[in-house]
Amino acid sequence: MPASFGDGLDVIYLVKSTKDQIEAVAHDIAVEQTVEVTAPLYSDPFISTNVVGRVVDISQVDEDLFQVTISYAGAVIGLEITQLISVIFGNVSLKKGIRVKEILPSATLADRFAGPKFGIAGLRSHIGVPDRPLVIGAIKPLGRTVDELAQFACGLAGGGLDLIKDDHGITDQAFAPYRERVAACAKAVAQTNSETGFNTLYCPTVTGPADQMVDRAQFAKDVGAGGVLISPLVAGWDFMRAISKQTGLPIIAHPALAGAYLAPDHGISHGALFGTLMRITGADLVVFPGFGGRFPLTREHCREINVALKCKLHQIRDAFPVPAGGLTLERVGEIRSVFGNDVAFLIGSAVYERSPDLAANAAYFRGLAAAWE
Amino acid sequence: MPASFGDGLDVIYLVKSTKDQIEAVAHDIAVEQTVEVTAPLYSDPFISTNVVGRVVDISQVDEDLFQVTISYAGAVIGLEITQLISVIFGNVSLKKGIRVKEILPSATLADRFAGPKFGIAGLRSHIGVPDRPLVIGAIKPLGRTVDELAQFACGLAGGGLDLIKDDHGITDQAFAPYRERVAACAKAVAQTNSETGFNTLYCPTVTGPADQMVDRAQFAKDVGAGGVLISPLVAGWDFMRAISKQTGLPIIAHPALAGAYLAPDHGISHGALFGTLMRITGADLVVFPGFGGRFPLTREHCREINVALKCKLHQIRDAFPVPAGGLTLERVGEIRSVFGNDVAFLIGSAVYERSPDLAANAAYFRGLAAAWE
Numbered sequence: 001m002p003a004s005f006g007d008g009l010d011v012i013y014l015v016k017s018t019k020d021q022i023e024a025v026a027h028d029i030a031v032e033q034t035v036e037v038t039a040p041l042y043s044d045p046f047i048s049t050n051v052v053g054r055v056v057d058i059s060q061v062d063e064d065l066f067q068v069t070i071s072y073a074g075a076v077i078g079l080e081i082t083q084l085i086s087v088i089f090g091n092v093s094l095k096k097g098i099r100v101k102e103i104l105p106s107a108t109l110a111d112r113f114a115g116p117k118f119g120i121a122g123l124r125s126h127i128g129v130p131d132r133p134l135v136i137g138a139i140k141p142l143g144r145t146v147d148e149l150a151q152f153a154c155g156l157a158g159g160g161l162d163l164i165k166d167d168h169g170i171t172d173q174a175f176a177p178y179r180e181r182v183a184a185c186a187k188a189v190a191q192t193n194s195e196t197g198f199n200t201l202y203c204p205t206v207t208g209p210a211d212q213m214v215d216r217a218q219f220a221k222d223v224g225a226g227g228v229l230i231s232p233l234v235a236g237w238d239f240m241r242a243i244s245k246q247t248g249l250p251i252i253a254h255p256a257l258a259g260a261y262l263a264p265d266h267g268i269s270h271g272a273l274f275g276t277l278m279r280i281t282g283a284d285l286v287v288f289p290g291f292g293g294r295f296p297l298t299r300e301h302c303r304e305i306n307v308a309l310k311c312k313l314h315q316i317r318d319a320f321p322v323p324a325g326g327l328t329l330e331r332v333g334e335i336r337s338v339f340g341n342d343v344a345f346l347i348g349s350a351v352y353e354r355s356p357d358l359a360a361n362a363a364y365f366r367g368l369a370a371a372w373e
Numbered sequence: 374m375p376a377s378f379g380d381g382l383d384v385i386y387l388v389k390s391t392k393d394q395i396e397a398v399a400h401d402i403a404v405e406q407t408v409e410v411t412a413p414l415y416s417d418p419f420i421s422t423n424v425v426g427r428v429v430d431i432s433q434v435d436e437d438l439f440q441v442t443i444s445y446a447g448a449v450i451g452l453e454i455t456q457l458i459s460v461i462f463g464n465v466s467l468k469k470g471i472r473v474k475e476i477l478p479s480a481t482l483a484d485r486f487a488g489p490k491f492g493i494a495g496l497r498s499h500i501g502v503p504d505r506p507l508v509i510g511a512i513k514p515l516g517r518t519v520d521e522l523a524q525f526a527c528g529l530a531g532g533g534l535d536l537i538k539d540d541h542g543i544t545d546q547a548f549a550p551y552r553e554r555v556a557a558c559a560k561a562v563a564q565t566n567s568e569t570g571f572n573t574l575y576c577p578t579v580t581g582p583a584d585q586m587v588d589r590a591q592f593a594k595d596v597g598a599g600g601v602l603i604s605p606l607v608a609g610w611d612f613m614r615a616i617s618k619q620t621g622l623p624i625i626a627h628p629a630l631a632g633a634y635l636a637p638d639h640g641i642s643h644g645a646l647f648g649t650l651m652r653i654t655g656a657d658l659v660v661f662p663g664f665g666g667r668f669p670l671t672r673e674h675c676r677e678i679n680v681a682l683k684c685k686l687h688q689i690r691d692a693f694p695v696p697a698g699g700l701t702l703e704r705v706g707e708i709r710s711v712f713g714n715d716v717a718f719l720i721g722s723a724v725y726e727r728s729p730d731l732a733a734n735a736a737y738f739r740g741l742a743a744a745w746e
Contacts, residue, residue, distance in 0.1 A: 028667075035514035036540050038722040042514055051516030051548075076515060078546040082580050082607050086542055086629050090607060093632030094668045094698070141408035141415055142449060143424030167409050169459055173451040175424075207455050210611040211619070214584055234455050234463060236609020238583040246584070256459050259466030260634045260641070267633050294401075295467045325467070349411040 005054060007074030007108035011088055015068050016097030016265060019060065026055040026068040029098065032091045034076055051076060053087075067101065074109050081113065081238040081281050088277075089268060100268040103276040110314035116251070116284040117244045119317025120310070120342050123284055126250070127162050128199050133336070133369045134162040134344035136252075136285075136322065137351050137362060139185065142169045146176045150184040152358065156351065157192035157200040159362020163285075163344070164189060165229045166205040168254040178208070179219060186224040201226025203252050206243065207235045217243040225249070232281060233257035240282035252322070253283035259295075270301040275308020279319050285344055290323025292331060302338050310342065320344045332368055345369065378427060380447030380481035384461055388439050389470030389638060399428040399441040402471065405464045407449055424449060426460075440474065447482050454486065454611040454654050461650075462634075462641060473641040476649040483687035489624070489657040490617045492690025493683070493715050496657055499623070500535050501572050506709070506742045507535040507717035509625075509658075509695060510724050510735060512558065515542045519549045523557040525731065529724065530565035530573040532735020536658075536717070537562060538602045539578040541627040551581070552592060559597040574599025576625050579616065580608045590616040598622070605654060606630035613655035625695070626656035632668075643674040648681020652692050658717055663696025665704060675711050683715065693717045705741055718742065 017025045030053030035042045042048050050073055057069035077084050092098050116122075124130055137156035139149050149170070156164045166185075172178040182204045189202040206216045206228045213235060217228050227250040232240055240251045255274065261267040268277070270288075278286045286309060289295030291302045302323060310318045321339050324346035335343065347365055354361040390398045403426030408415045415421050423446055430442035450457050465471050489495075497503055510529040512522050522543070529537045539558075545551040555577045562575040579589045579601045586608060590601050600623040603613055613624045628647070634640040641650070643661075651659045659682060662668030664675045675696060683691045694712050697719035708716065720738055727734040 034542065035516065036542065036721065037514045038726065041722055041725055042516075044516075047514060047516035051514070075547055076542070078544060080544055080581050082582070082604070083542065083544050083546075085607050086580070086604060089633070090541065090604065090629030093630050094628060094635075094662050094670075095632065096669050141410045141420060141424070143408065143415075143417075143420040168463070169407065169409065169449070169456065171451060171453055171456050173456075174448055207459070208453050208611075209455070210583070210609050210615040211587055231455070231459060231463065234458050234610060236583050236612065237607060238581075239609065242582065242584040255467060256463030257466050259468065260462070260636075260639070262467075263633075263636045263639065266636065289467050296469050297467075348409065349414055352414055353411065 005071045005073050007106055008072045008077060009103065009105040009109050010056065010069050010071050011100060012102040012104070013068045013070065014061070014099040014101045015066050016064055017066055018064055022058055022066045022068070026058055026070070029053070029068065029092050030055050030070045033070070033087050034072065036091065074106065077109060079112055081241055084280070085237050097265055099266055100272050102269070103272050105280065105314065107314040110280070110316050113280050113316070114241060114244065114282060115279050115316035116282060116319045117248065118250050118284045120320055122317065123250055123320065127201065129162060131341055133341055134320065135366050135369045136163045136165060136344050136346045137161040138165055138167055138346065138348050139170070140167040140348065142167060142173070143175055146181045146184045149176055149181055150188040153185040153202060154188040154192050155358025156362045157189045157198065158196060158359030159364070160196060160198040160366045161200055161362050163201045163203055163227060163252070165203040165252055168205050168207065168229060168231050168256055170205055171208050178216060182220050182225060183223040186220070190224050201250065203227035203229050205229045207231045210236065213239055214242055214246050217247050217249070221247045221249055227252060229254055231256040237281055244282045250284040251282055252285045253278050253287060255288050269304065270297070271304035271308035274305045276313065279309065279313060279316050283319050285320040285322050287322040287324050287346060289325035290335065292334070293325035295325045299338060306339050322346050324348065378444045378446050380479055381445045381450060382476065382478040382482050383429065383442050383444045384473060385475040385477070386441045386443065387434070387472040387474050388441050389437055390439055391437055392433065395431055395439045395441070399431055399443070402426070402441065402465050403428050403443045406443070406460050407445065409464065447479065450482060452485055454614055457653070458610050470638055472639055473645050475642070476645050478653065478687065480687040483653070483689050486653050486689070487614060487617065487655060488652050488689035489655055489692045490621065491623050491657045493693055495690065496623055496693065500574065502535060504714055506714055507693065508739050508742045509536045509538060509717050509719045510534040511538055511540055511719065511721050512543070513540040513721065515540060515546070516548055519554045519557050522549055522554060523561040526558040526575060527561040527565050528731025529735045530562045530571065531569060531732030532737070533569060533571040533739045534573055534735050536574045536576055536600060536625070538576040538625055541578050541580065541602060541604050541629055543578055544581055551589060555593050555598060556596040559593070563597050574623065576600035576602050578602045580604045583609065586612055587615055587619050590620050590622070594620045594622055600625060602627055604629040610654055617655045623657040624655055625658045626651050626660060628661050642677065643670070644677035644681035647678045649686065652682065652686060652689050656692050658693040658695050660695040660697050660719060662698035663708065664711070665707070666698035668698045672711060679712050695719050697721065
């Protein structure tokens with residue numbers, strides 16, 4: 001690969017095409033994702049050599065299915081997450097039969113993006129949990145008042161969960177306005193922590209207006225929240241970086257809208273979307289539907305995500321997989337077989353339903369995770 | 374429909390299911406998109422009555438395919454575009470066989486979101502083009518220097534195009550840093566306008582870091598840009614509103630990443646995505662792949678988008694369809710038959726390729742559009 005492209009990234013696409021068309025199709029992707037012009041307009045030697053994406057490999061994987069590796073120059077990406085996303089899948093999302101299989105940033109490119117501020121080891125050290133799975137609870141549902149939500153926060157923290165997040169839909173509704181709600185829940189968790197000696201982090205949903213999100217996250221930090229929950233596909237891909245930079249808080253990424261990208265023969269693979277992209281863009285914990293829950297992800301998808309979140313990616317830290325979506329703690333063994341100990345369980349309804357004593361239920365789930373040590 | 378829900382919106386989904394399952398599936402969508410808990414946890418009368426989405430209609434459209442209308446309360450949406458998007462397709466994007474067919478906001482809900490600041494009539498009046506199709510040129514490709522790009526801007530403006538946009542991938546690369554580039558192109562267009570008497574608006578790409586986008590747009594306005602280009606699915610859905618509010622400039626929406634949502638049996642329909650959502654979120658002009666170009670949209674998809682951009686949507690203004698992606702001006706008649714006169718042609722490579730005289734080429738295309746008057 002020429003030196004000028006060694007500072008960028010390679011993207012491996014799975015492309016539906018016939019054998020005699022594939023070279024042209026691959027070349028079209030490289031052009032579409034960079035210069036977006038017809039051939040005469042990129043014939044300029046500087047542009048054709050340094051700017052247009054390069055097809056560096058084509059191999060057949062099945063009848064009418066090819067693996068195409070395209071190399072993009074670092075200079076094309078610049079310093080921006082948004083441009084990174086556009087180059088990987090912007091315009092070609094509008095074509096058919098093109099799936100991002102793997103995203104392979106160079107060390108130079110990876111170095112430009114901070115990635116997770118904490119990563120698995122950093123978050124363990126921050127929370128003080130050296131090696132068992134983490135346990136996350138959710139304050140829910142939408143429609144509860146500030147007092148009710150704060151009471152739930154108190155109960156979940158009382159049982160010593162490691163993190164407590166809002167449901168991603170609890171934002172700034174009149175039921176429970178943002179500032180009031182976040183201040184009350186953060187206070188409830190801090191008070192409970194001071195009584196129990198646990199170190200539960202409260203992570204409110206900060207997805208909201210583009211011109212207010214960073215301020216909301218700063219407000220959350222100011223009133224004592226220990227982390228934030230962001231839906232990056234709804235909010236905008238770059239908000240995890242911006243909020244991590246502003247607040248220094250751990251970031252939990254929520255998968256709202258992500259399913260649009262998961263078509264079997266188009267879109268972005270589970271590993272590239274929930275793994276590589278979430279790491280590059282700064283999630284410390286990545287929520288996705290666990291296998292066997294109420295969403296159609298398979299055990300194999302989960303393995304792929306787990307690997308992509310934890311594999312060596314230059315200096316970019318790893319991140320916790322957070323399988324969710326109707327999981328119950330009876331399935332811990334099965335879940336552990338895929339994710340190992342470096343996993344965070346997100347317990348939704350189940351922690352409310354076990355008994356009327358929320359703190360006791362939370363303690364039970366924490367105990368199940370602790371038993372893994 | 375109960376009064377408490379009359380202030381929200383209805384969403385019509387196409388859902389793959391069997392006849393005996395469809396009621397349960399429809400109910401699951403309504404729960405998933407609002408309270409995200411199991412039944413015992415939303416039995417509270419306030420929540421079950423006022424918060425949980427309501428299945429208001431189920432009708433069979435084909436074997437194993439149903440049309441399901443779900444009504445969401447305005448209080449659940451609050452005042453936020455991000456929450457609106459989440460409620461429409463956040464979690465259920467992660468399921469399968471669920472497609473947003475139509476988005477039907479109530480007048481009350483529509484009133485909360487500004488929508489396009491100009492709309493078709495407003496933009497015509499702003500530019501001074503009463504009734505012919507608009508003509509948009511693109512400064513391209515990525516890799517050109519600031520001087521080269523400014524020279525192209527000068528040429529395109531010299532021929533009197535109505536709007537000139539950057540390619541969406543030209544952001545802040547070292548080739549042409551944002552501020553330098555935007556200032557130079559805006560100056561080139563302003564000077565050319567003062568010589569020709571045309572009123573060409575220069576619309577730079579402002580998609581970029583989450584914590585800098587609004588400032589970039591304000592900078593563009595300060596140096597004389599007449600509009601901005603945003604990729605809302607990359608930048609974040611709410612940036613069009615935020616930037617319109619901050620700058621008052623017309624907004625062109627670019628479709629990067631949108632293709633992920635267009636799967637035939639999942640995702641969001643062409644009309645709902647490029648029409649209704651783009652209007653609610655504030656685009657004055659919406660770029661999408663035209664039929665017969667290099668992307669796989671059909672004439673029927675284009676008709677659907679055209680209708681969704683122009684139909685009555687309470688007080689939300691209409692917006693210009695901008696079919697693009699390899700269009701040539703030989704096809705104006707065919708394009709007119711779908712979009713009528715209220716259309717903006719985005720001419721990419723073709724305006725550069727007709728002859729070496731860019732201003733003459735631009736004037737030729739403007740003339741073709743003018744001949745429609």
